[in-house]
Amino acid sequence: MRLPTGLSPILFTFLAIFALGLGLSCTHEDKQVDAALQFEPAYSLFVSKNGDNNFLLIDSSWQQVGSVKPPHKGFNREFIQRNGFVYSINPQNDYLIQYQISSAGLQAKDSIKLVNDNIEQYHWKNNSDTLLIANVVHGDTETCRFYEIDTKNFSLIREQNVPIPPAVNDFSILSIGLIHYENNKLWIAYAYSKMLSHTEYTTLDTMYYRTLDFSSLRVLSEQKDARSTYPGGINTIQTYSGTAENGDFYFSSGPGIAAGNAIQLPSAIFRKKKGDDQVDTTYMVNISQQTGNHAYGFWYLGDNKAIIRGEQSDKYTDFSNHHLVYQFEYYLVDLVSGKMEQLALPLDKGTRKENVVKVGDDIYIAIDDEKDRHSVWRYNLKTGSFSQHLTPQFPIDYLLRLDKLQ
Template identity: 40%
Template sequence: MRRLIFLLYFISTFLYSCNQTAEKNIDSNFVLCLFNKDESPTSFLLVESLEEEESASVQIPLSTSRIREREYIQKNGFFYRLSNQTSVFTRYQLQGSSLILLDSLQLRNPNFETVSWKDEENLLAVSREDIAERKSQARVYQINVKEMTIVREDTIILPNATDEFWALHVGLVDFAKGDLWLAYSFFKSKGKYGHTTSDTTYYATINYDSFQLKNIQKETRSTYPGGFNIIQSYSFKDKKGDYYFMTNPGIALGNNVKLPTAIFRKKKGQHLVDPTYMINISESIGNHAYGIWYVSDGKAVIRNEQKQLYTDFSNFHSVYQFEYRLVDLKTGVIEKIHFPLDKGTQKENVWSDDNYIYAAIDDSNDEHRVWKYNLQTKEVSKGIKLPNTTSYTVRLDYLK
């Protein structure tokens, strides 16, 4: 007998809250976050399997707002939300058939762009601040998610780039050997597209005990490292512990389209990015890409645009144009995965095990489905079909 799932409903402007239903035993392996056609609240869908025969008929309403409902983190059976609007960090746990609000923290800063786990219990959250004063500053919070306490809160002062490009984008953060490593760039406002990014990426290494800046490495091969990673992945560590990340200068993020989307590497235990390593995605496929997910065996998936199919940023997200490609991180060879064309930006919708790549796709036939790619045979097949009320799939997360 299929074990049913929980009901939750967020009713507060500042916090999620939820309605409990009758307690039932559940053991879901995956959660999908869906937008709905009738503009009703965004929903969670929990399922035990991504296979085609899996039945999925229950949508669980989340919030009444359609703004950034996808900004949540899940780890070790807990769900966390870091709200850019309210600066509130909240923690939930699945109990029976309900998602229970356990605790919350009020932070001082909005504009959180990137998070990273320092260890199993401590989350590092980085925001930019003092935009109005034109100071290149970032604030780092270390949050113990078990105790729900702020362990540490510090301001990092980074040198300004130029008078023209002064607004700070902190796209990536990593912690290794007692040092904090940040990848960032600078941008400026520009017309209807909002902003454009300078032609340089910076990598800063900071002693975590003293918070003293140790060094800054400059990167001119590409720009706009990472992105809003509470929503979409732009980095990962492979089985050896090497740290891979992607720059995103295309129209949807950095808006400096003359520079290429590229993959870079920082080897385990190192703070300097390897100057001899770069996979130039744009040169290989003629387009920019957004989002990168580790597969296994030295490979990763990227999600790329097709510039011949959209007009400008006004229809960028609504055109069925996005492809998925498999990148060999050792050789740089990039292969197309023959999934249906997808739509939408900032999607955390890819997961992989040792056998398959799974991607939740919204195709031009208005079908919303998880598709499978066999890593051995390279065959594409259908996975679970999502409810007919779905208009857009924004997340696919593995819960175990």
């Protein structure tokens, strides 16, 4: 996980030691694949063992059929995946690289220079080939940088600063939690944090939303929401939002110890109705009220259903062992009634993961459980049945990602 950008080098070192899945540097090796194994994988599992990361390739029948090494040293699990292409920042030169994933490995196709080596948010404009990216540019004054990229031709359409205030009072760490395009408008949710000590921080008790004219990025409206804080999160690590069939946009907040660290406020789900610039202040699913804990991640399943991933605060000591403890539960949320149902799955470990995939009526969830099994579980929405679906034969500490490639 990565906490809000702009943290001090001392805290960054602290987090790098304790947080799961920071994408610890991989060994710089060439891709290793059986030359006779030529296929287009349907799924990939991004796994880690003692900081060594690998892609496990899965075919359409859910058989493990190969593995490939990441393409360069420093490649971590913070990437964008779509239609068999992977988009990742090379931290050594700040280039966004487009890779194609196949049985032959990750093959670099093209690259674009960005301002810095992080992506706070990405969004596919109208579900097209146009990729929208928002970064926080570090410095004495933190600013938000916006990119619009044509991924079909892999060309930069534009690059522009976003008019967002750099700080509120002494909360000078800016975090971009969500971006969403609709009706030639760009909607952004963000928050502000501050350091309390070299190893402690907190987030301001307000979520901020701005609606911008997409063409000019001129501010059209602003909204403040004090019902929670830290809206969304870094979505190259984990998903925090989804759009329903009727166009309503849902998202979650993360004030827990591993995100906003304003634990007095609830983790919750919010809604922005289709066509509205403002978040609906009459709607809120209070996760913490129902579970007594905080949650991280939100995956929309369709038919007004979603999955969230909740922690158990009585099982960890503090942030130092948050990722090590088997504590995470999965809940099915009815977004109409607001009711939550705990799923009959083993407790998971790992602070933040991109590990939920929907295929038809089946939900696949990658879990690292107390029996030291690293398995993909299948949950059928219609029957309510659960099964241990795939346990890769590979050295694994953490299943960091499960991606559908086709």
